[in-house]
Amino acid sequence: MLLIISSAGDDSVHTVLPKLEARGVPLLWWDEADYPGASALTTRYADGRWRQTLTYRGRTHDLSEVTAVWHRRPGKPSAADVREPSQREFAEHVARLALRGAYDLMAGARWMPATPQHALAVDNKLLHLHRATELGFSVAETVVTNDPDELVPAWNRAGGRLITKTLDYHPFTLDDEARHLFTTQVPRRRLSGRHRLRHAPAMLQPNVPKAYELRVTVVGERVFAARIDSQASRLTSLDWRHYDDPKVGYSAHDLPPDVADRCVRLVAGLGLTFGALDFIVTPDGEYVFLEINVNGQWAFVELLSGLPISDGIADWLADAALRPAPEDATDAR
Template identity: 55%
Template sequence: MILIISSPDDAVTIDFVRPKVEARGVPVLWWDEDQYPAHSRLTVAIDEAGCRQILKHNGQTYDLADVTTVWDRRPSPIQVGDLVTDKDYRAYAELVAGRFRDGFWDLLPARWMPAKPTRALPADNKLFHLAKAAELGFTVPQTIFTNDPDELIPAWNRTGGQAISKALTYRDFFIYGDQHLLYTTRVQRRHLAGRHRIQHAPVILQPDIAKAAELRVTVVADQIFAAEFDSQSSRLTAQDSRRYDDNSVTYRAVELPDDVAKRCLDLTSALGLNFGAIDLIRRKDGEYVFLEVNVNGQWGFIETLTGLPISDAIADWLTADEPVTQDATKEDAR
């Protein structure tokens, strides 16, 4: 059985793969962590005979000994539930539930994509994987990670006033009720006067590299799927490709130089990942520059726009240890 851990909002991506898994006669259990502990029950029984792990949800009981592979896609945060109203006890319940969940997954003897959560979390840290990429021979931007306001002006001067800032993690937040999402931003001279603000939330400072093109390289185990796109053809994506402008930007499948492809495989392997979405820049002189690796980065749009068979590779990997039967069994515990 394949266990998919992801939000129902992730259906667009899941549905690239799940039908291909089920067509091979492999049962799929789709469950989201926001069901725990309010609506789902997790149990671990340990004795001399070994360890038994049980998931109960929607009146069904699942023995997770049947799980050969886990696809840890986009889980939602755990939810204690509305019945716990005391703030202090709620904080305690969330802490205990989270610790138990972490141990529960660590004990599960299955193959994981991209990796077990305790391994994927440090791999997803931009400090760690940028340092590892440099160690493996990637060209990387000269980068400062800091919350020291005194570092901003020297970093800006080193780039001749062509510095950019990035957030350490990609998530939205609210200020006085207004939603904000931080994209890559050019550091203007006027920003230097407000440099004291970075003491509260560390930032990434890098030179603004002139781009011939950008690439999303999707690694699935030992397979590489590289897509190049002209982010500079749109004002929206010129600074940050996550602003997506698919009507103006052309995507195409490409072959990476052998040395770059090897570094991509070496990096995901060194990080302990069975999946990674790597972002690169191709400079105008032809040099490839590493930006980051997303341990669960989006790839469905790449498959749609280029035809690269990423979902086939994921389905192959997920079912590699499963006996294939003729009749598909569908289970959905969302």
């Protein structure tokens, strides 16, 4: 059986769901936001064995029958019926701990991209860059620091073409508005405010010349590469996540076999079964690795490029889910 863990409004799951049904995959779609308020998870050790059950919408499911798990984009555990804030926070905290333990015990299942605790542990840009260099990928000169004295030397080494990135997506508030930092050019005038770097580390890199960019989606051992003509729009020239779809084209791209092989090895080496990798392709044809999105979005890439990513995901999940269940899926590894 396949267990899908994601919010009810996840368009990516809705895209894959008909393909899973066509492949005859028995499945349960559940959201962590329905726990503990609207579902019951029980982990039990008795008579010399572990058992886990999930009761949801009036049905109890034996989790030992789960052979594949797709952990997509679930909501947060919710105990909304507990009115007192500190008690509700406590209930949701212990719910997260129970989930983590339950997932650890589901050792017999194959996970996409990985158990959430493992995915979180390897979701680090510095780790990705380090592993990429070990595999022989080209990587831009990189400095991650909160030392203000590092900014001017990095700017000079980049010939004044320095960019800065955050280490992770995390919204914040500025002038009472929610904001997010995209990749940003560092102009000379900003060097005078370099003391502010002391408060939070930033990633500094030279602005690598781009012919175009790639979003490479790895599903198991299958690779789907999409070319993004980010330089067609000033809005997307530094960071294509600004999006300008009327001007910026997406198309299927044939990766050189050695690059595709390294992409698969990079994802697998991190203990993942899925990854969305970003690359720059320079005017000289060099592939420069940027990062991995451990559970990155892919449906928009399929829509704009025509790549059959959803079929690849459905194939992988069907293969995992239709395998015979292990004798004891909760035995620890």
